[in-house]
Each structure stands twice: as structure tokens, then as C-alpha cells.
Amino acid sequence: MSTGHRVPRSVSRRILLVGAVCTLVLLLAMALLVGINARLHSDLYAATGAFAEEQRIADQISNAVMRQLVIASTPTPRRGADVHAEFRAAGEDAYEGMQRYLFRDLSADERLQLESMKEHHQRLEVAATRTFNLAARGAVGQAEASTDLMIRHALALQDAVDAFLRLREGDLERIRTRQAAYFRGMGVGLGALALLLVGSAVLLARYLHRRLAVPLAELSDAVTRVGVGDLAARAPTSDDGEPGGAERADELDQLAAAFNVMAHRIEKTQTVLRQSEEQFRLLFANNPLPMWVYDLDTLQFVEVNDAAVDHYGYSRDEFLSMRLSDIRPPEDVPRLVADVQAERPALSHSGEWRHRLKDGRIIDVEITSHTLAFGGRRAALVVAQDIAQRKRAEAQLHDLTQELEQRVALRTTELLASEERFRSLAVTANEGIVTADRRGCITYLNPAAERTFGYSAGEVLGQQLTVLMPERFQEPHRRGLARYLATGEAHVIGRTVELAGRRKDGTEFPLELSLASWHQDDEPAFAGIIRDITERKQIEEALQRSAADLEVANKELEAFSYSVSHDLRAPLRGIAGFSQALLEDYDDALDDTGRDYLRRLVAASGRMGVLIDDLLELSRVTRHELQPERVDLSALAQSVATELCQREPRSRVQVVIAPGLEARGDASLLRIALQNLLHNAWKFTGRHEQASIEFGTTERDGVRVYFVRDDGAGFDMRYAEQLFRPFHRLHRETEFPGTGIGLATVQRIVHRHDGRLWAEGAVEQGATFYFTLGEES
Amino acid sequence: MSPAFDAEKVIFLVEDNSDDEALTLRALRRHNIKNDVVVAHDGAEALEYLFGTGRYAERDTSKQPAVVLLDLKLPKVDGLEVLRRLRADERTRLLPVVILTSSREEQDLANGYSLGANSYVRKPVEFDQFAQAVEQLGLYWLLLNEPPPRTRKH
Numbered sequence: 001m002s003t004g005h006r007v008p009r010s011v012s013r014r015i016l017l018v019g020a021v022c023t024l025v026l027l028l029a030m031a032l033l034v035g036i037n038a039r040l041h042s043d044l045y046a047a048t049g050a051f052a053e054e055q056r057i058a059d060q061i062s063n064a065v066m067r068q069l070v071i072a073s074t075p076t077p078r079r080g081a082d083v084h085a086e087f088r089a090a091g092e093d094a095y096e097g098m099q100r101y102l103f104r105d106l107s108a109d110e111r112l113q114l115e116s117m118k119e120h121h122q123r124l125e126v127a128a129t130r131t132f133n134l135a136a137r138g139a140v141g142q143a144e145a146s147t148d149l150m151i152r153h154a155l156a157l158q159d160a161v162d163a164f165l166r167l168r169e170g171d172l173e174r175i176r177t178r179q180a181a182y183f184r185g186m187g188v189g190l191g192a193l194a195l196l197l198v199g200s201a202v203l204l205a206r207y208l209h210r211r212l213a214v215p216l217a218e219l220s221d222a223v224t225r226v227g228v229g230d231l232a233a234r235a236p237t238s239d240d241g242e243p244g245g246a247e248r249a250d251e252l253d254q255l256a257a258a259f260n261v262m263a264h265r266i267e268k269t270q271t272v273l274r275q276s277e278e279q280f281r282l283l284f285a286n287n288p289l290p291m292w293v294y295d296l297d298t299l300q301f302v303e304v305n306d307a308a309v310d311h312y313g314y315s316r317d318e319f320l321s322m323r324l325s326d327i328r329p330p331e332d333v334p335r336l337v338a339d340v341q342a343e344r345p346a347l348s349h350s351g352e353w354r355h356r357l358k359d360g361r362i363i364d365v366e367i368t369s370h371t372l373a374f375g376g377r378r379a380a381l382v383v384a385q386d387i388a389q390r391k392r393a394e395a396q397l398h399d400l401t402q403e404l405e406q407r408v409a410l411r412t413t414e415l416l417a418s419e420e421r422f423r424s425l426a427v428t429a430n431e432g433i434v435t436a437d438r439r440g441c442i443t444y445l446n447p448a449a450e451r452t453f454g455y456s457a458g459e460v461l462g463q464q465l466t467v468l469m470p471e472r473f474q475e476p477h478r479r480g481l482a483r484y485l486a487t488g489e490a491h492v493i494g495r496t497v498e499l500a501g502r503r504k505d506g507t508e509f510p511l512e513l514s515l516a517s518w519h520q521d522d523e524p525a526f527a528g529i530i531r532d533i534t535e536r537k538q539i540e541e542a543l544q545r546s547a548a549d550l551e552v553a554n555k556e557l558e559a560f561s562y563s564v565s566h567d568l569r570a571p572l573r574g575i576a577g578f579s580q581a582l583l584e585d586y587d588d589a590l591d592d593t594g595r596d597y598l599r600r601l602v603a604a605s606g607r608m609g610v611l612i613d614d615l616l617e618l619s620r621v622t623r624h625e626l627q628p629e630r631v632d633l634s635a636l637a638q639s640v641a642t643e644l645c646q647r648e649p650r651s652r653v654q655v656v657i658a659p660g661l662e663a664r665g666d667a668s669l670l671r672i673a674l675q676n677l678l679h680n681a682w683k684f685t686g687r688h689e690q691a692s693i694e695f696g697t698t699e700r701d702g703v704r705v706y707f708v709r710d711d712g713a714g715f716d717m718r719y720a721e722q723l724f725r726p727f728h729r730l731h732r733e734t735e736f737p738g739t740g741i742g743l744a745t746v747q748r749i750v751h752r753h754d755g756r757l758w759a760e761g762a763v764e765q766g767a768t769f770y771f772t773l774g775e776e777s
Numbered sequence: 778m779s780p781a782f783d784a785e786k787v788i789f790l791v792e793d794n795s796d797d798e799a800l801t802l803r804a805l806r807r808h809n810i811k812n813d814v815v816v817a818h819d820g821a822e823a824l825e826y827l828f829g830t831g832r833y834a835e836r837d838t839s840k841q842p843a844v845v846l847l848d849l850k851l852p853k854v855d856g857l858e859v860l861r862r863l864r865a866d867e868r869t870r871l872l873p874v875v876i877l878t879s880s881r882e883e884q885d886l887a888n889g890y891s892l893g894a895n896s897y898v899r900k901p902v903e904f905d906q907f908a909q910a911v912e913q914l915g916l917y918w919l920l921l922n923e924p925p926p927r928t929r930k931h
């Protein structure tokens with residue numbers, strides 16, 4: 001069995017098993033008893049038999065010896081041959097008895113005693129024979145003496161026999177004791193057997209009670225409860241709770257389980273049935289369409305749903321007291337009666353009827369009915385559908401159709417006008433317009449296209465479009481057209497592409513083509529707008545060339561900058577270095593003028609070094625690739641100011657930096673800009689006792705403006721323009737040293753950020769430098 | 778300047794400009810840095826000295842200078858290439874190299890550091906600053922800096 005189904009362990013098999021075990025135990029006990037009994041019995045029996053025989057043998061020996069003793073005691077003269085014979089017979093008897101003992105189960109003592117008996121017997125025989133012989137010869141004296149010996153022997157024999165028989169007596173006593181033990185054992189065995197029997201009976205009864213009677217009672221109880229309608233009642237099975245219960249499932253468990261399944265199914269079916277009934281009831285009661293059931297014979301309403309109550313305005317009770325004819329206009333009643341009486345199929349569409357509402361309005365309805373037996377009566381279920389809306393829709397549809405026809409007429413007129421407009425447009429357009437049919441034949445060529453291609457319209461109408469193309473485009477065009485007609489897959493249509501065209505004189509020119517397709521009389525047609533882009537191409541190429549030139553120029557500039565950076569500074573360093581060396585090493589050889597000249601040499605070369613650095617920075621700012629990110633301008637300004645304080649310490653300068661200013665830009669370039677602006681402020685406030693420098697932000701025309709303001713030397717607004725030109729300075733070198741490149745650098749950085757830089761100021765009243773960073777406000 | 782200078786420590790200057798060479802030597806002397814200064818005038822010579830080839834085939838390369846002051850713009854083999862070869866060789870991989878140059882191009886800075894320069898110093902035009910820079914370099918590399926453990930000879 002590979003079904004995996006649990007094979008129940010059968011109750012009957014179990015009972016059989018328990019019975020069999022009990023029986024087996026009983027049988028074994030009985031067999032044991034019988035065995036013991038038999039054994040004991042046979043022992044006893046043998047012993048008893050032997051006892052009787054031994055009694056006879058003993059008697060035989062005793063008698064014979066006694067007889068011999070009696071004969072031996074008879075007076076000598078009477079001893080004849082007959083007496084001797086008698087004596088001998090007795091002697092043989094005794095001997096025979098002794099011999100018979102030889103075959104008995106004797107102890108060593110007894111065997112010794114038997115030998116002694118035989119010896120005495122032998123001696124008696126010898127003495128007797130001599131006595132009898134002496135008596136027969138008549139030697140009475142000798143015979144008398146011999147007789148005494150004989151008697152002594154006979155007595156000794158008798159003693160020996162007695163001793164032997166006493167020994168044997170002991171054996172018999174033991175046998176009797178065993179016999180008594182046997183009877184006691186029998187009694188105990190029988191008692192135990194009786195107890196075992198009673199015990200087995202009780203065990204079996206208990207088992208049957210637990211395994212059969214209790215489950216049956218529970219099952220019966222469950223069946224009774226389900227019978228009286230308690231569908232949740234279940235028979236307990238051994239699966240319930242008990243660990244390992246499932247393995248002990250038997251027929252009763254199966255029966256209980258099967259019963260439980262049945263009860264569960266009944267319960268479920270009942271629930272489903274209830275739900276289904278409820279659903280069907282709801283289907284009727286809550287149906288959005290008015291529905292009712294009426295008696296076919298009396299036309300009385302017997303059931304009506306909410307939608308009907310709602311729609312017709314009668315209450316449910318009013319409905320149920322009315323007849324079907326009550327909701328009809330009186331003139332329709334005869335038709336109704338005829339319809340009801342007519343033979344009808346189970347399901348029928350009775351067509352359109354007029355119904356009267358409670359408020360007297362008449363509505364148009366479409367009726368569908370179904371005959372059925374309702375509570376034993378012939379009845380019909382009716383669905384009434386108000387078709388007022390449909391009627392209205394039909395009327396509207398009619399109106400719309402008419403309107404549409406009018407519009408079509410109007411539109412046709414408009415289209416004609418539109419085509420006229422298109423034509424005049426095409427004629428005056430600067431762009432060439434060419435249309436073609438599905439075969440690729442030219443159907444129209446506007447004047448601009450005639451000019452572009454050098455053909456007159458008449459020359460190319462009806463010809464393939466390929467006449468307007470250079471050779472290399474003709475095949476792709478044919479393939480593209482075929483593909484579009486076959487699959488509708490367009491590569492060019494709806495887009496603008498750059499191609500080349502061929503003029504009548506065979507020259508080629510670049511063109512831009514916008515291609516459109518539409519359906520004319522169910523056939524695809526194409527229109528292309530063509531622009532001669534020869535000029536634009538030339539400009540583009542020129543642009544590309546200048547871009548390349550620019551690239552080269554930039555490269556050269558870079559190389560130049562690198563050389564300036566390295567090579568131009570080396571000789572300067574030499575000039576400055578050796579001048580300094582002269583000053584230091586040959587101080588004694590120089591007069592004041594010579595020392596002054598050398599100092600000027602050192603200073604001049606230093607300035608040139610700064611100039612070179614500033615120029616390089618300006619160039620780097622131009623070449624530097626922008627890496628825009630969020631930059632914390634406040635932190636940047638703070639760090640630059642701290643640097644300035646360290647490099648050129650000054651007291652009484654107040655630097656105010658607005659917190660939290662952030663902008664999007666290149667951090668390294670913005671740092672250079674702030675460095676220049678703040679350094680300028682620092683420098684131009686240098687001659688004032690007290691100074692204040694501010695970095696902040698304001699708003700102009702909705703745009704965020706940053707500013708660096710100082711209250712230093714300021715400048716004349718007339719020269720404001722010159723501020724940002726390289727090498728232009730508004731102050732003398734001796735007044736404020738500088739190269740005149742810083743602000744040019746700032747301006748370039750601001751421009752590179754798409755921003756604007758300007759300055760406001762007045763002489764000795766400070767300057768303010770404003771800049772924007774091209775951010776969206 | 779200070780007797781703590783280990784006179785055995787050699788400064789190796791790679792410089793093609795004789796003005797700069799003279800100024801550098803003078804600056805070192807003026808600051809009492811008495812260590813030997815070996816000068817190479819182009820990149821090829823610098824490599825020969827450090828690897829003990831060509832003109833310097835006899836040199837004991839287990840004794841390497843305390844610091845190499847390397848100009849970038851050099852004839853034959855330029856400074857960055859010299860640096861690249863030094864860093865590629867086991868013997869000179871850890872040799873302290875200070876780039877001493879006029880250039881302040883970002884590109885040179887980035888290349889110098891990415892090739893493993895220990896320091897990058899720009900030669901200022903002004904002599905005082907230049908002398909100061911040379912002095913500080915000497916002080917730092919000869920006195921303060923602990924040289925790398927001597928590399929094994931192959």
C-alpha cells in the first residue's frame with residue numbers, strides 16, 4: 001500500500017490479541033501444572049508400586065528366614081530329609097527375595113546391607129547342610145553342636161534382614177512426604193490459575209470498556225446532537241490532543257473521524273446554502289432594476305423589491321395589496337389581460353409597456369418576465385426597465401446625426417478654402433515643397449523647389465522623386481518607401497534629416513528635409529519641405545575650423561604659460577639672487593648709491609615675479625575647467641580673511657562675514673576671487689586708522705548679489721570702467737603696490753560663472769564690489 | 778650652523794641652470810650646511826649617479842644621498858621621468874625626493890605627488906625667500922627627517 005493512508009489497527013484484532021495472550025498464559029500455566037502433576041504423580045505411583053512389591057519381598061524374605069529359624073530350632077531327631085528340603089526351599093525363597101532387591105534403586109548403605117544379608121544366608125546354608133548331613137549320619141552330638149551354629153547364623157540373618165528393611169522403611173517415609181508436598185503444590189497452582197483467570201477477565205473487560213464502550217457512547221452522543229441540529233457537535237477522536245493519538249487510530253477512530261468529516265460538510269453545506277439563499281434574496285431585493293412577482297391567475301403582487309418601491313412610489317404594503325392591472329393606464333388593461341392569458345414561454349420579453357406611477361405619471365418600460373412556481377402558485381417574475389432615457393437618447397441621436405451632416409457640409413467648404421490657402425502658402429514659401437504619391441511619383445513642386453532644383457514643375461511632375469537625388473540616395477529611398485508601404489514603419493517621416501539633393505545641372509547640394517505623410521483617397525501620400533542648407537553648412541564648417549584653431553591656440557597658450565612659469569622666472573631669480581649676493585658679500589666695496597641700485601634691482605625683479613604669478617593666475621582662471629559644486633562662501637571668506645590676518649597682521653580691522661552664504665560654483669576659482677577682493681579691501685584700508693571690511697549678500701531685481709565692502713581709499717566713479725582692465729591701476733605703485741591684474745582675474749572668474757561684477761565707491765569713502773554668480777533666484 | 782649635521786649625509790642636487798646651482802650652493806654654505814653637495818646637470822646624469830651606471834659605474838650605490846633636490850625642467854630626461862624611474866627601482870624606492878622648481882602649474886604639482894615626491898617646493902624669485910627655502914630644506918632633510926631603512930642590495 002503506497003497510498004500513505006493510515007491503516008487503522010483493528011479493535012477486533014486487538015481483542016483477539018489480548019484474548020490470545022490471556023489464553024496462552026492460561027494454557028502455559030495449565031501445562032505447567034499438568035506437567036508438574038504428571039511428574040509428581042508418576043514418581044508417587046512408582047514409589048507406591050515399589051513400596052507394595054517391596055513389602056511383599058520383605059515379607060517373603062522375613063517369612064523364609066522365619067521358617068528357616070523355626071526349622072533350625074526343631075529337635076535334631078525329627079530332622080529328616082523332608083525337613084531339610086523344606087529348609088532349603090525356604091532358603092531359596094529368601095535368596096530369591098534378596099536377588100530381587102538387586103534390581104531396585106538402592107543406596108550404598110542398603111547395597112552393603114544386602115551383601116551382608118547374602119553372606120549370612122550363605123553361612124546359614126553351609127551350616128544347615130552340615131547339620132543335616134550330620135543328622136543323617138546319626139552323629140547326634142556333632143549335629144547338636146552344628147545346630148547351635150546354624151541357629152546363631154539364622155538369628156544373625158534375621159538381624160541383617162531387619163536392619164535392611166529398616167533402611168528401606170526410611171525411603172518410604174520420604175516418598176510419603178513428597179506425596180504430601182505434591183498435594184499442597186497442586187492446591188497453590190490451582191489457586192494461582194484461578195487468580196490469573198479472574199485477572200484476565202477484568203483486564204479484558206476494562207480494555208473493551210475503554211476501547212469500545214466509551215468511544216461508542218461518545219459517538220452516539222455526537223450523532224444524537226447532530227441529529228437534533230447541533231451541527232458543531234463532533235465525536236472525539238484519539239487524534240484530539242493526545243500525543244501519538246494518530247498512530248493509535250482504529251476503526252472507531254476512523255468512524256468518529258468519518259462522522260466528523262460528514263458533520264463538517266453538512267455544516268459547511270448549510271452555511272453555503274444559507275449564504276447562497278441570502279445572496280439570491282439580495283439579488284432580488286437589492287437589484288437596481290424594479291422587480292416583482294405576481295400571481296398569474298389573480299394578477300395579485302406577491303413579492304416586490306426595493307427598486308420597484310423606489311421607482312414607482314408605492315410602499316411595499318401598497319404593492320402587495322394591488323394587482324398588476326392597477327399600475328396600468330385603464331386603456332392598456334385589456335391588452336394586459338390578453339397577454340397574461342396567452343400561452344407564454346418560460347422566459348419572455350413582453351416588449352414595451354406603459355406603467356403608471358403612484359403620482360400619476362406614465363412611464364415607458366420594457367418588460368422581461370419569467371414564469372415560476374411561487375409558494376405553490378403559478379406566478380411570474382417581472383423585471384421592468386425604464387426606457388425613458390433610451391427614448392431620449394434615440395431622439396438625441398437623431399438630432400446629432402442631423403447636426404453632423406450640417407457640420408460635414410460646412411467643413412467641406414472650409415477644406416476647400418484651406419486647400420486654397422495651402423496652395424497660396426506653398427507658392428509664396430521660401431522653402432521648397434514637393435509632394436509625391438504612393439509610388440514615389442512627384443505630384444507637386446512649388447516655385448521655391450523649382451528654384452532650388454533648377455527644374456520647372458512641368459518637367460518633373462509624374463516622375464520619380466529619385467530624379468531630385470544623387471545616385472547614392474536613390475536605392476535607400478526606394479527601400480525606405482517599400483518598407484513604409486509594407487509595414488508602416490517610418491524612419492524619416494515626422495523628422496527632420498540632412499540629406500543631399502541633385503539639381504537639374506547634376507550638381508549636388510546639402511539639404512534639410514522634413515517629411516510628412518497622410519492619406520489621400522485611402523492612399524498614402526508624402527510631402528517634403530526642403531531647405532537648401534549650403535550656406536549653413538559652410539558656416540558650420542568654418543565654425544568647426546575656428547574651434548579647432550582655438551583648440552590649437554589654447555594648447556599653444558598652455559605651453560606658453562608653462563614656459564613663462566618656468567623659464568621666465570629663472571633669469572629673474574638669477575638677477576635678484578646675485579644682486580642680493582653682491583649686497584651681502586661685497587658690502588664693503590659698494591657706496592650707498594651702489595647699494596641703493598642693487599636694492600632697486602632686487603625689488604624690481606621681485607615685482608616682476610609677482611607680475612608673472614598674477615598673469616599666470618589670470619591665464620589659469622581662463623583655462624581652468626569649471627567643476628561646479630555647492631560652495632560655502634562664508635567659510636571660504638573666513639578662511640581667506642584668517643590667512644590675510646596672519647600674513648599682514650593689522651590692528652583695528654573689523655572683518656564682518658555674513659554667515660551661511662552658499663552658492664553653486666567652482667570652489668578653487670571662487671576662492672581666488674574672494675582672495676583678490678578681500679586682499680584689495682585689506683590693502684586699500686591700510687592707510688586708515690580704523691577699518692571695517694564686510695562680506696555679505698543683498699538682492700537686486702530679484703537676483704542674489706554678493707558684495708565685499710570696505711571703508712578705505714575708495715575710487716573716483718569716473719574711472720570705474722578701468723578697474724577691471726588688466727594692468728590698469730587707479731593708484732600709484734608707491735601708494736598701494738599691485739599689478740593691476742587682480743580685479744581682471746575676479747571679473748574673469750565671475751564671467752565664467754555667468755555672473756556680473758561691478759563696483760561702487762567714492763574717493764576716501766570706501767569701495768564696494770558686487771558680483772552675481774548666474775544662479776537662478 | 779649646527780654640529781649635529783652628519784657630514785656623511787650627501788645632498789644630491791639635480792639642476793641644469795648654473796645660476797640656480799650657484800645660488801643654491803651659496804645659500805647652503807651661508808647657513809653652515811657643510812654636507813657634500815653632489816650636482817647633476819641633467820636627468821640622465823642624475824640616474825647614472827643614483828643607479829651607479831655610466832660615468833658613476835664605480836660608485837657604491839649602497840650609500841645614497843640623504844635627499845634629492847630635483848628640478849623638473851631638465852635636459853635629456855625630465856624631472857618627472859627621473860622621479861618615476863627612482864620610484865620604480867627597489868634601491869631608490871624610498872629615497873627622499875624634493876621637487877624644487879620654478880613651475881607652480883597644478884599639473885606639475887599633481888604629477889609630482891602622484892609619482893611619489895616627498896615634498897614640492899617652489900623656487901621663489903626673491904633671493905631671501907629662496908635662501909630661506911634652501912636652508913629649511915637642508916635643516917629638515919638633514920637634521921629632522923629620519924631616513925628610510927637602508928634598502929637591501931640585489
